[in-house]
Amino acid sequence: MAKVTVDGVEVEVPNGASVLQACEAAGKEIPRFCYHERLSVAGNCRMCLVEVEKAPKPIASCSYPVADGMKVFTDTPMVRNGRRGVMEFLLINHPLDCPICDQGGECDLQDEAVAYGMDRSRFQEGKRSIKDKYVGPLVKTIMNRCIHCTRCVRFCTEVAGVPELGATSRGETMEIGTYVEKALTTELSGNLIDICPVGALTSRPYAFASRPWELRKTDSVDVLDATGCNIRVDTRAGEVLRIQPRTNDEVNEEWLHDRGRFSFDGLKRRRLDRPWVKRDGKLRPATWAEAFDAIAARMKGLPGERIGAAVGDLVDAEAIVALKDLMAGLGSHNLECRIDGAAVDASRPDFWRFNTTIAGIDEADALLIIGSNPRQEAPVLNARIRRRTLAGTFPVGYIGPRGVNLTYGHDWLGEGPETLRALLDGSHRFSEALGRAERPMLILGRGALARPDGAAVLAAAWQVASRHNMLRPDWHGFNLLHLFGGQVGALELGFVAPPDLAPPGPPQALWLLGADGFDASRIPADTFVVYQGHHGEAAAARADVILPGCAYTEKEGTWVNTEGRVQRGRLAVHPPGEAREDWKIIRAASEVLGARLPYDTLAAVRARLVEVNPVFARPDRLERRGCEDKSGPAGDPGSLSDAPFALPISNYWQADVVSRASETMAECARVLLPAVPERIAAE
Amino acid sequence: MSFMLRLSSALSGRKIGTDRFGNVYFEGKRKLPVYGRARRWVIFNGPDDPTMVPPEWHAWLHHTTPAPLSETKRYAWQKEHQPNLTGTPAAYRPAGHDYVGGRQRSNGGDYEAWTPGS
Ligand code: SF4
Ligand code: FES
Numbered sequence: 001m002a003k004v005t006v007d008g009v010e011v012e013v014p015n016g017a018s019v020l021q022a023c024e025a026a027g028k029e030i031p032r033f034c035y036h037e038r039l040s041v042a043g044n045c046r047m048c049l050v051e052v053e054k055a056p057k058p059i060a061s062c063s064y065p066v067a068d069g070m071k072v073f074t075d076t077p078m079v080r081n082g083r084r085g086v087m088e089f090l091l092i093n094h095p096l097d098c099p100i101c102d103q104g105g106e107c108d109l110q111d112e113a114v115a116y117g118m119d120r121s122r123f124q125e126g127k128r129s130i131k132d133k134y135v136g137p138l139v140k141t142i143m144n145r146c147i148h149c150t151r152c153v154r155f156c157t158e159v160a161g162v163p164e165l166g167a168t169s170r171g172e173t174m175e176i177g178t179y180v181e182k183a184l185t186t187e188l189s190g191n192l193i194d195i196c197p198v199g200a201l202t203s204r205p206y207a208f209a210s211r212p213w214e215l216r217k218t219d220s221v222d223v224l225d226a227t228g229c230n231i232r233v234d235t236r237a238g239e240v241l242r243i244q245p246r247t248n249d250e251v252n253e254e255w256l257h258d259r260g261r262f263s264f265d266g267l268k269r270r271r272l273d274r275p276w277v278k279r280d281g282k283l284r285p286a287t288w289a290e291a292f293d294a295i296a297a298r299m300k301g302l303p304g305e306r307i308g309a310a311v312g313d314l315v316d317a318e319a320i321v322a323l324k325d326l327m328a329g330l331g332s333h334n335l336e337c338r339i340d341g342a343a344v345d346a347s348r349p350d351f352w353r354f355n356t357t358i359a360g361i362d363e364a365d366a367l368l369i370i371g372s373n374p375r376q377e378a379p380v381l382n383a384r385i386r387r388r389t390l391a392g393t394f395p396v397g398y399i400g401p402r403g404v405n406l407t408y409g410h411d412w413l414g415e416g417p418e419t420l421r422a423l424l425d426g427s428h429r430f431s432e433a434l435g436r437a438e439r440p441m442l443i444l445g446r447g448a449l450a451r452p453d454g455a456a457v458l459a460a461a462w463q464v465a466s467r468h469n470m471l472r473p474d475w476h477g478f479n480l481l482h483l484f485g486g487q488v489g490a491l492e493l494g495f496v497a498p499p500d501l502a503p504p505g506p507p508q509a510l511w512l513l514g515a516d517g518f519d520a521s522r523i524p525a526d527t528f529v530v531y532q533g534h535h536g537e538a539a540a541a542r543a544d545v546i547l548p549g550c551a552y553t554e555k556e557g558t559w560v561n562t563e564g565r566v567q568r569g570r571l572a573v574h575p576p577g578e579a580r581e582d583w584k585i586i587r588a589a590s591e592v593l594g595a596r597l598p599y600d601t602l603a604a605v606r607a608r609l610v611e612v613n614p615v616f617a618r619p620d621r622l623e624r625r626g627c628e629d630k631s632g633p634a635g636d637p638g639s640l641s642d643a644p645f646a647l648p649i650s651n652y653w654q655a656d657v658v659s660r661a662s663e664t665m666a667e668c669a670r671v672l673l674p675a676v677p678e679r680i681a682a683e
Numbered sequence: 684m685s686f687m688l689r690l691s692s693a694l695s696g697r698k699i700g701t702d703r704f705g706n707v708y709f710e711g712k713r714k715l716p717v718y719g720r721a722r723r724w725v726i727f728n729g730p731d732d733p734t735m736v737p738p739e740w741h742a743w744l745h746h747t748t749p750a751p752l753s754e755t756k757r758y759a760w761q762k763e764h765q766p767n768l769t770g771t772p773a774a775y776r777p778a779g780h781d782y783v784g785g786r787q788r789s790n791g792g793d794y795e796a797w798t799p800g801s
Contacts, residue, residue: 268794535797541799
């Protein structure tokens with residue numbers, strides 16, 4: 001530790017920390033453009049000047065290491081003049097287009113210019129002008145505004161792992177761009193907009209849409225992948241205008257993946273905004289009362305075992321628990337939340353959670369990925385794995401399709417379960433790397449379980465974990481990576497049929513709660529189908545009654561991310577038309593079906609959630625758990641087939657109902673799908 | 684147009700012309716010492732409302748042009764001048780305003796609803 005005095009305040013910071021960090025520790029704010037906590041230090045903007053005792057010149061604090069006994073001054077005439085000079089140079093070539101700039105109001109350069117800017121220009125020559133670059137459908141560039149901080153270059157290279165941005169030329173003619181015009185092939189490109197301190201990189205869908213002070217900001221959580229990124233939904237006049245990440249060091253740090261950030265325009269298309277009832281073989285608009293009458297007419301009096309219910313990928317826990325209680329009231333045990341057919345074992349949380357936790361990736365020292373492409377299934381989590389690979393020795397073994405680009409180097413072990421078998425008996429070369437590791441972990445993709453021998457894959461993966469010392473009371477290295485935000489919540493609430501109770505035949509009535517994306521023709525023709533959800537797709541078209549529900553920005557809901565972290569989403573806009581909150585719809589339906597649910601308020605539903613599973617009592621907090629019980633899931637590793645693993649998400653940009661309705665995402669898929677090398681030559 | 688205003692206009696200025704709305708324009712007889720130019724003013728046909736002045740005379744009134752622009756030369760793309768209607772019953776009101784029915788969608792923004800077969 002080094003003792004540093006900043007403006008008379010004495011602070012202790014670790015050796016090797018920068019002067020800027022010491023100043024922050026002392027509560028002094030240092031203006032900066034190029035420095036960013038989560039990127040490497042570049043030291044090229046020179047805005048962070050401070051004075052150090054006995055130093056002849058002001059120093060750039062972000063790239064200057066502290067020394068014991070150093071005396072730093074952050075507000076002397078020398079510092080102020082230095083910063084004013086830097087600001088004047090930066091503004092020489094910066095256009096004065098704040099009135100038409102989307103960054104206006106949240107621009108670092110604007111803010112610092114208030115403190116250090118001159119009120120006139122001494123620059124008589126012509127300003128530099130740079131052609132705007134095309135870097136994809138999401139990020140808009142106005143390169144005249146670039147101040148060459150190179151944050152974007154460092155983000156692409158270090159965090160996103162796609163070194164596609166860079167600088168050409170030098171000095172006054174320096175330009176940031178992709179060298180050869182192309183769209184950035186990263187799932188994290190939206191973060192460039194956040195880290196660019198000026199308006200050079202802005203959001204294309206949000207261009208000229210609004211000013212930051214006009215927006216109503218609602219803290220919420222992203223459900224379009226299972227990472228559970230913390231988000232802020234910005235709305236104006238009942239319309240979602242943009243979605244931005246919130247900092248949560250344990251989950252998403254300060255990043256957000258592109259589908260979560262840009263697919264919100266799908267919330268305005270293909271919406272179910274009124275009840276529909278099928279009459280004479282055709283769906284017709286109806287009132288809520290007519291819809292409930294139709295449900296009562298067909299479902300009341302049916303024997304419980306002939307009624308089934310399935311929940312989809314994005315559903316909140318409140319609605320799931322209400323539907324579960326309704327089905328219990330009707331005497332039905334035919335529940336299913338694994339509509340993708342994944343053989344997730346619902347008997348113990350160890351089998352379905354990301355037990356190491358996302359923050360725990362930083363502590364792991366070897367990783368085995370089975371049948372998953374975390375880059376597409378959880379891009380933010382993948383960025384954390386990438387950072388871990390950069391931090392030191394971290395062997396990554398990969399079982400899955402050959403040549404997947406994970407953005408970090410990995411050891412391709414094989415394509416299918418035969419590699420698992422070799423790892424099981426310890427004869428595989430990667431067994432040695434895992435054996436050497438102190439804290440090995442494995443990530444099993446949910447997609448690897450969605451196959452006929454899924455249960456065997458799960459059991460085999462568990463045994464691989466057990467064999468390689470991943471299951472210890474002080475370290476849990478077994479992780480299941482889910483795909484969407486509602487999947488874990490349904491498992492935590494036990495929305496599955498008891499394994500020993502097989503239904504006596506095809507269901508006569510089926511309640512689909514947001515369950516879509518499966519082959520609707522599998523439903524028998526004479527089954528009465530109730531579809532409750534927010535977007536119309538194949539399952540809605542098949543339904544006999546449609547009940548319009550809310551999307552994730554339109555309700556107070558609870559979601560559980562892949563780690564088992566309970567997080568709350570909040571109402572940012574009201575649902576369209578006559579749509580209602582999902583648990584309320586089920587509560588109302590329970591009344592007409594004669595199985596009245598005992599809760600009338602959100603608080604009462606949440607109390608019921610806690611009753612069903614106590615984890616819901618502690619939102620946002622997650623306890624790291626070791627593995628106390630090493631007994632494995634049901635399933636026989638011996639019955640593994642030889643079929644290679646297929647990845648569940650082939651089109652990252654259109655993987656869920658919201659993004660499939662989004663025009664921005666459709667454009668991304670059009671531009672980027674052929675360009676993303678799904679299978680590049682093996683490294 | 685009060686009598687006093689007409690009298691003082693006739694004494695200190697000379698009439699330059701009348702626009703198509705009946706507003707009468709005057710220019711002072713002598714130059715103002717500070718500006719080195721004569722004062723220009725208008726007597727409105729009706730209540731005093733500066734937005735009544737059409738663009739041709741607006742330019743002259745504000746010393747942008749030495750003489751009023753032609754009121755007869757019209758292009759196809761030119762729209763007729765309209766005074767500001769704010770505060771009058773003819774003012775613009777967006778759809779959903781209380782005075783034009785007041786029926787607003789409860790959720791505000793636009794959306795595209797799903798229909799079977801879409
Ligand atoms: S585009 Fe933005 S982030 Fe990139 S170098 Fe320029 S100012 Fe910095
Ligand atoms: S922040 Fe220190 S040089 Fe840019």
